[in-house]
Amino acid sequence: MRLSVRRVPLLVVLALVFSASMYLPAVHALVRDAHREAQAFFYSGTLLLVFLIGIAVATSRDKSSNITRSHLIAMFGAFTVLPAMAVLPMLEVVPDTRVLNLYVEMVAAVTTTGGSLFAPERLSDSAHLWRALVAWQGGLIIWVAAISILAPLNLGGFEVAEGRMYGQHAARDGIGSAEPNTRMRRAILTLSPIYFGLTLLLWAILVIAGENGTTALIHAMSTMSTSGISDGTTVAGSSAGLVGEMAVAAFLIFAVTRQAFVTDMNRDHIRHLADDRELRIALFVVATVTVVLFIRHWIGALEVGGLSNTGAALGALWGAAFTALSFLTTTGFESSHWHDAREWSGLGAPSVLLLGLSIFGGGVATTAGGVKLLRIYTLYAHGRNEMNLLVHPSLVASSTGAVRRIPPGGIEAAWIFFMLFATSIAAVSLLLTLVGMDFEAALTVAIACLTTTGPVAELVLGGKGALNALPDAAKIIAALTMVLGRLEALALIALLNPDFWRD
Template sequence: MAGAMLLPALLDFADGNDDYRVFLGSAALIGSVCSLVAVATRGQRIQPTPELGFVLVTGVWLVSCVVAAVPLYLASIGLSVADAMFESVSGLTTTGATVIVGLDALPRGILLWRALLNWLGGIGIIGMVLLILPSLRVGGLSLFHLESSDRSDKMLPRVQQLASGIISIYLVLTVACAVAYGAFGMDDFDAVAHAMATVATGGFSTHDASLGYFDSDGILLVATVFMLLGALPFVLYIRFFLPRQFQRWQDPQVALFLWITVICTVILITMRLWHNDVGPWDAFVSSAFNFVSIITTTGFASEDFTGWSHAAVGIFFIAMFIGGCAGSTSGGIKVNRILILWSVVQAGFGKLLRPRSIQPLRYGHRDISADGVQSVTIFISLFFALLMIGTGALATLGLDFVTAFSGALTALANTGPGFGDIIGPAGNFAAIDDHALWVLVFLMLVGRLEIVTVLILLSPAFWRGR
């Protein structure tokens, strides 16, 4: 994080903006503290335990968010502590909601830092989901447990190689996206900043009008393609390049995710042609871009889609819950959990009709363990419980019901825009008071860390005997 701060420092220095001192000073302070801790603990060995894993994951993300907020608070843009923390958490959790108005006039260093937060958060999410959470049996992710303990079907010889493969693919997608943006008219800075936010499905833009600022169908189509690529399991890309591996690993969530995207996009196109005065091409581009932006939880916008029709708003509302695939940078409930829950429902119906039958639980060609079913059930139950609690808390703090409910949902699902005049696609979170922002910060962080990872730390049983 300290090293990343040097990039906006260099950019602000080149632009003659005094904020380079903020980034440089923050990098020096944070880098020095972390180096001292690293030296002081060098050579120490700690026995890894599940309890340590939960503390480590939550602690690293929370500290990273605080660290990332330091230059935002100290910079010349005048953010409060709550504003800076909200922007930091929104960036690292790839939510994409913002409290900053006037992005077009901001120093490029701040804009680059926001894009870097999206990009770093995206790769951090993939690593956490594929390398850490499966071993903690969180959220039904054990199906994606591909590290060294999975010796019967080991994809790469070592965890480090898996991590290297993920990082390489992430870099390639980012560079390819930036080049594509540049080919359709973005300048170099905008292309790089938006590429980092697109592949990370983060949604931070350098303009208040988001990608609608560029008024380019080509740019919207490029964003649509790379948002979809960012929302697919990154393991899929690694399997594709390994001999005889791609055929051995068919993930049903990918097919369902793509089918949902295609069907809902076609419905939106039809409704736009029927209800709105737009041509077929414009209906296709705007429908595909905005729906993919929401279902992948990226949060880019080209226009205020809440004005299309009530039916269109309903489709976007459902998409906010669904999210992308597990093992990607997307948020939401995720398609794999929906498939597992559907398998449980089918087995339950089968048991009611034939009480003595054995109803297998399957995810594609794999059996679903009892732990997996329990993890998914706990996650979905807690998701809706937190959604209700968050909505109640925000409403108590003075927000109207639509803003409170969609704000809690967009924070918990890490989507970005909500609904209504305040936080809809044409608005932002600048008008939300500090107390409500802290509620949203909590929901964003909890949602990004698969809920259980954070909430288990609030259980007295977790600390008993520690």
């Protein structure tokens, strides 16, 4: 039986786990005495399990001649097929809505984009929990796929990563020479307990800080998956207060750098976390944005005579830091002090700055989206080296130490990705304007979907549920763009490469 399970296609295995997870919101709804919702989740999960077990039995004897290709296809299927399965119980739980809205909602969840087409009060606690659970599983898929699928193909940011996973440490542990199925199994066994344990730890901290158990679980799963999903009680309005925000900020480090969690692929790197380039860039960006925003709010407070309020000033400092870190990791949570800072200074939210932070994105092999900090660093280091050559054309050294640490072809790959990313923003914005959206809204939705930062679109367009006002064609385009932003253009191009399909 163990051997036959290994031969089941990866997408079928993911669908089986996904279906079994429906029992959690079923139990939650049953505890709430919401028997209709409990039945919807229980029956949907059971029917899907029975159906998928039959598919697993039928396909377990077929072994793909190219496992890596099969896994990459499974990634694409995970972000397009699994949302359709997630819609099934929601059809009964959410009344008076359409399948299209629910499908876009689930695509936003599984791609860890977040955001919602529904006002929070339209969804029950169990429905909010299901959204967060879908996003949490999507985040785990990204973690595992980055290590076992994208890294061997030099995609997802690994094309510029120093000390690639399949270097001397991988050779020592026998990972670099392992076949794709073995890599996948090892990554699952290594990363799943870490991901699950960190989520439980954050949930416990939030509960101890005073947050409701369900809300704390939703926020914990949303933090680890960087989806920014919340129920009617946001992080800013949570009873956990400052302690809760500090806990969430501490756990967002796992979206900044993959070196923050210990795996057998980078075991000794954790001791040098302070020297990690992604973490240092993130700290620099957050610190710079915090200072700029604080000065901006301070000037605003000076004009309205609010400089004597020291507490508001300190709150503005923390609110800017937390919100900057949250949007940099493409999570999209806002601090309660972020709102207080605007009241203190009388200034509005700098939406363009938050859009820019989400474009920067988080770390490689994390659940964060965006361009990724390591690619930003690569382009910066190469630009600085070119400037040195312009100033000192007779310089003997061809590159600085920072550039020499970038793998061969990494600079070109980073530049190609950045151009593809910029072109994608332009193309998606154009498509959205053609279906009736104004330019500002189209640009915002395009950036939000490509960077998997749904809350930034809600912030600009008018709050929770604002995405529901989009035309149907725009919703379809947004859903496809979320998948593109999650997989990244280079991975989709790899799927379209004829050589990739040749056995």
